[in-house]
Amino acid sequence: MSEDRRLAVLRAIVEDYVQTREPVGSRVLVERHGLNVSPATIRNDMAALEEAGYIAQPHTSAGRVPTDKGYRLFVDRLSTVKALSAPEKRAIESFLEDAADLDDVVDRSVRLLAQLTQQVAVVQYPSLRHSAMRHLELVPVAERRLLVVIITDTGRVEQRTLEVAETPSDAVVAELRARLNAVATGRRLVELISALEDVPEAFAPVDRPLVRTVIQMIEETLAQEREERIVLAGTANLARGGAMDFPHTLSPVLEALEEQVVLLRLLTEMAEDSMGVAVRIGHETQHEGLLETSFVTTGYGGDGDAVARIGSLGPTRMDYPGTIAAVRAVARYLSRILAG
Amino acid sequence: MSEDRRLAVLRAIVEDYVQTREPVGSRVLVERHGLNVSPATIRNDMAALEEAGYIAQPHTSAGRVPTDKGYRLFVDRLSTVKALSAPEKRAIESFLEDAADLDDVVDRSVRLLAQLTQQVAVVQYPSLRHSAMRHLELVPVAERRLLVVIITDTGRVEQRTLEVAETPSDAVVAELRARLNAVATGRRLVELISALEDVPEAFAPVDRPLVRTVIQMIEETLAQEREERIVLAGTANLARGGAMDFPHTLSPVLEALEEQVVLLRLLTEMAEDSMGVAVRIGHETQHEGLLETSFVTTGYGGDGDAVARIGSLGPTRMDYPGTIAAVRAVARYLSRILAG
DNA sequence: ATCAGCACTCGACGTGCCCGAGTGCCAATT
DNA sequence: AATTGGCACTCGGGCACGTCGAGTGCTGAT
Numbered sequence: 001m002s003e004d005r006r007l008a009v010l011r012a013i014v015e016d017y018v019q020t021r022e023p024v025g026s027r028v029l030v031e032r033h034g035l036n037v038s039p040a041t042i043r044n045d046m047a048a049l050e051e052a053g054y055i056a057q058p059h060t061s062a063g064r065v066p067t068d069k070g071y072r073l074f075v076d077r078l079s080t081v082k083a084l085s086a087p088e089k090r091a092i093e094s095f096l097e098d099a100a101d102l103d104d105v106v107d108r109s110v111r112l113l114a115q116l117t118q119q120v121a122v123v124q125y126p127s128l129r130h131s132a133m134r135h136l137e138l139v140p141v142a143e144r145r146l147l148v149v150i151i152t153d154t155g156r157v158e159q160r161t162l163e164v165a166e167t168p169s170d171a172v173v174a175e176l177r178a179r180l181n182a183v184a185t186g187r188r189l190v191e192l193i194s195a196l197e198d199v200p201e202a203f204a205p206v207d208r209p210l211v212r213t214v215i216q217m218i219e220e221t222l223a224q225e226r227e228e229r230i231v232l233a234g235t236a237n238l239a240r241g242g243a244m245d246f247p248h249t250l251s252p253v254l255e256a257l258e259e260q261v262v263l264l265r266l267l268t269e270m271a272e273d274s275m276g277v278a279v280r281i282g283h284e285t286q287h288e289g290l291l292e293t294s295f296v297t298t299g300y301g302g303d304g305d306a307v308a309r310i311g312s313l314g315p316t317r318m319d320y321p322g323t324i325a326a327v328r329a330v331a332r333y334l335s336r337i338l339a340g
Numbered sequence: 341m342s343e344d345r346r347l348a349v350l351r352a353i354v355e356d357y358v359q360t361r362e363p364v365g366s367r368v369l370v371e372r373h374g375l376n377v378s379p380a381t382i383r384n385d386m387a388a389l390e391e392a393g394y395i396a397q398p399h400t401s402a403g404r405v406p407t408d409k410g411y412r413l414f415v416d417r418l419s420t421v422k423a424l425s426a427p428e429k430r431a432i433e434s435f436l437e438d439a440a441d442l443d444d445v446v447d448r449s450v451r452l453l454a455q456l457t458q459q460v461a462v463v464q465y466p467s468l469r470h471s472a473m474r475h476l477e478l479v480p481v482a483e484r485r486l487l488v489v490i491i492t493d494t495g496r497v498e499q500r501t502l503e504v505a506e507t508p509s510d511a512v513v514a515e516l517r518a519r520l521n522a523v524a525t526g527r528r529l530v531e532l533i534s535a536l537e538d539v540p541e542a543f544a545p546v547d548r549p550l551v552r553t554v555i556q557m558i559e560e561t562l563a564q565e566r567e568e569r570i571v572l573a574g575t576a577n578l579a580r581g582g583a584m585d586f587p588h589t590l591s592p593v594l595e596a597l598e599e600q601v602v603l604l605r606l607l608t609e610m611a612e613d614s615m616g617v618a619v620r621i622g623h624e625t626q627h628e629g630l631l632e633t634s635f636v637t638t639g640y641g642g643d644g645d646a647v648a649r650i651g652s653l654g655p656t657r658m659d660y661p662g663t664i665a666a667v668r669a670v671a672r673y674l675s676r677i678l679a680g
Numbered sequence: 681a682t683c684a685g686c687a688c689t690c691g692a693c694g695t696g697c698c699c700g701a702g703t704g705c706c707a708a709t710t
Numbered sequence: 711a712a713t714t715g716g717c718a719c720t721c722g723g724g725c726a727c728g729t730c731g732a733g734t735g736c737t738g739a740t
Contacts, residue, residue: 002681025733038683043734061690061733101501134482141475141491149489149499151481157499159489161441235575236594254576342712365702378714383703401702401721 011078023063068282082321102155114234116326119314125229126154252289274299274306300331351418363403408622422661442495454574456666459654465569466494473524592629614639614646640671
């Protein structure tokens with residue numbers, strides 16, 4: 001009862017089940033994969049695997065199906081990297097050719113990833129906090145209304161309107177604009193909060209409330225939750241597999257996707273290994289609606305640490321090596337574009 | 341064989357079918373609705389209705405089901421307006437209380453409508469072309485890069501970056517900004533294209549290419565297709581009804597929703613009766629994926645003509661009076677907010 | 681440790697059957 | 711001329727039943 005073969009059996013079960021979507025029994029296992037032993041032997045191994053919680057059978061006299069724990073082991077130790085096919089590479093190349101805007105880049109990326117994985121693709125906009133300020137603009141837009149525009153080196157443009165107590169004079173606005181840019185330009189936005197502390201001092205006492213309001217709004221804009229934006233594509237892919245994939249209904253899954261909070265939480269949690277690929281399987285998502293779902297993400301954009309993440313979400317029974325390869329590839333190209 | 345009763349029968353069939361989701365037969369028809377005739381009589385009427393194409397039977401010895409044509413007649417002539425319930429009104433009120441941004445307003449509206457109708461809600465951002473310019477801002481943001489920000493009286497802020505051949509001097513930028521604002525402010529954006537024609541003349545010949553580039557970009561931004569933005573909510577509601585609602589799969593429906601082009605086309609087409617409620621039923625959507633789907637929309641925002649549209653999309657077998665009421669109500673509140 | 685053999689379980693599937701819902705038609709009634 | 715009761719007919723859904731086969735676990739032999 002070699003340990004190695006047991007793992008080989010688990011791998012075979014996962015691969016077969018992912019492909020056929022049907023519980024896999026001991027016979028087809030030895031037939032379809034190059035196991036040089038008899039079905040009976042496999043059965044012993046399967047019993048052990050089931051005992052250990054890696055596989056389960058839907059009902060007696062049915063084949064085995066991997067559990068979340070089984071997929072986890074598969075992903076961690078059993079799966080081999082899968083290279084992208086030539087047409088896939090071409091698709092990526094051609095997509096990158098003419099991207100105008102950051103919006104455009106993000107939009108194309110998310111569609112591309114959805115297309116490659118045939119699942120739901122998620123792209124997070126470059127985090128403001130991890131980007132550097134390229135320019136900050138103040139525009140008096142109406143009585144007592146000020147528009148604040150923040151432009152980062154990743155090309156992201158964030159704007160917000162601000163109600164102020166009193167319409168400031170043009171001179172004050174100009175000075176504030178100049179000072180803010182002097183302090184902020186080129187600086188990474190995380191560091192900005194402390195850097196802006198002293199700015200009000202430089203103004204006449206009358207103007208300080210205004211200055212403080214503006215600075216506070218900038219800080220709010222940079223606040224964790226508020227600034228995150230994500231874009232989805234390929235939700236239709238979830239429904240494509242008929243009722244096979246989601247036995248009950250995919251309504252809860254769609255709900256979770258609409259609640260972008262859920263995805264944001266996951267993305268943030270998974271950001272720990274920033275440039276590596278992170279995988280959450282089934283219950284590991286910690287979300288009711290995503291129990292039958294896995295999420296594969298990786299960071300992109302930064303040299304050392306990522307500026308944001310992209311990911312692909314599909315049924316737990318998905319092609320992990322393929323998905324991981326696609327996610328990683330798109331992230332790489334995305335990084336390259338943003339850098340160039 | 342009175343014509344009136346035939347219509348009453350059709351109405352009863354629609355109402356019953358919408359409620360029960362099951363083909364309705366002659367007996368339950370006389371029982372559940374106050375038809376004071378025998379089932380046999382109803383059968384004659386139903387035969388006539390089927391002959392005329394308003395209803396159909398899925399198979400022999402099943403009850404009747406309304407056809408698209410039947411729903412059409414129902415909507416046009418048979419449905420009675422349904423008042424919103426008290427809790428519904430309260431929900432709308434409470435939603436309108438604290439809306440900060442335009443983004444915020446739109447976001448809340450779309451969620452609200454999805455909640456009310458239990459379907460997919462669609463909100464179109466106030467059209468740039470039908471809004472008036474409040475302010476136009478030019479910001480040199482990097483070498484040879486200019487940021488153009490357009491702010492409308494509906495609160496919409498649209499920004500675009502622009503590559504120019506040569507970095508313009510601050511003086512030129514300032515003059516251009518001033519002139520553009522002088523011409524454009526307060527003017528409705530549709531009229532802008534012609535109004536901007538003469539602006540380049542006022543500049544020195546060297547600067548004219550730059551000026552023309554900027555103006556051209558503004559015009560592009562206002563171009564029909566490019567400027568439209570829509571927001572969705574409640575896609576999960578489509579899946580809620582189990583497999584009852586969409587016999588095959590709802591994948592094509594989700595695809596159509598992701599292809600925002602489809603919805604945009606519909607919204608534009610339906611804009612003809614701007615402030616009235618427009619309904620597209622099944623095949624009338626002219627889109628493969630939306631064959632089993634109806635779309636109810638109305639305009640909002642303008643006094644005379646609408647500044648944009650909102651709508652609700654659900655299965656053809658939906659509660660038309662209820663949906664129409666909800667859509668109209670939300671549109672009304674939305675208009676009120678934008679006006680205030 | 682592996683394997684062949686065997687008894688056993690249990691879901692999938694096909695068949696036949698019946699029931700009931702619903703229809704269409706016709707003749708009688710108003 | 712419209713309405714209605716009666717009646718024969720159709721057809722899908724549900725149920726009982728038997729069979730088949732996939733798959734298992736166990737045991738004893740190698």
